[in-house]
């Protein structure tokens with residue numbers, strides 16, 4: 548007999564119950580106990596979940612990219628991933644020409660509207676597989692302008708959109724002899740918001756690619772309660788090599804969150820297209836790489852154990868050691 552049961556028997560004896568009444572009451576206690584243990588184990592189970600990162604090789608054909616995304620999401624789900632993430636701009640190559648050509652609207656009836664091809668597909672997959680999907684990003688048409696938003700939609704297990712993140716920071720860069728890229732010429736930066744959504748496991752914050760370079764934004768996701776921060780990405784070769792791994796680890800360590808970054812695979816078959824650095828990864832709040840890959844297409848898996856967030860935050864108490872007399876994080880949204 549366990550400690551709890553001994554305690555119950557003693558209480559009953561003290562209260563003067565006879566054996567028949569005693570047996571009935573013990574049965575009721577058993578039922579309550581089993582419910583207690585069931586709920587506890589369910590809570591323990593909900594502390595750990597599996598993520599699947601689909602590092603897709605994007606090609607110059609939107610329909611084939613969507614088909615490939617569907618296959619990979621289905622495979623990740625079949626392998627037990629609870630939360631599945633896709634790369635930035637997985638539906639079309641990451642260049643002005645393709646992003647404007649393949650743009651699509653996002654309407655309230657996205658679940659049934661054929662014009663909302665990406666959101667309709669991902670919503671249907673999330674619902675039929677009963678998984679969360681952090682849907683990389685797609686070129687969302689901006690009403691009345693020849694511009695797009697670089698938009699990540701997150702879906703719950705019912706296929707509803709639970710977060711819509713429009714890339715906040717524009718990747719405008721000029722490295723002579725390296726890379727020159729002006730995203731702001733054809734992408735409208737997103738409205739001021741901190742994107743976060745709830746799951747039964749924890750709150751998850753979302754940024755897109757270049758957003759990872761801004762610790763202030765990651766700190767705001769953290770301040771809003773995120774324990775996981777997710778970044779669909781499509782890093783350029785030139786900056787990816789030196790910075791991507793570093794940035795993933797920096798944001799995981801300075802937010803004390805798990806960090807999931809899903810990049811696109813390198814398309815070595817068509818070098819006329821944007822060459823993505825790949826290198827998806829999952830980093831623990833300690834800054835340890837739990838899973839990582841290189842350039843090739845494939846699915847990466849990792850188990851996220853949220854007790855590590857609590858542990859790290861208790862052991863390295865940076866949030867309590869802030870010097871608000873010197874600096875402060877100011878949220879404007």
Ligand SMILES: O=C(O)CCC(=O)C(=O)O
Nearest residue numbers: 718756757781782783786
């Ligand atoms: O920050 C970088 O170096 C790469 C960012 C990027 O490729 C993007 O935002 O798409």
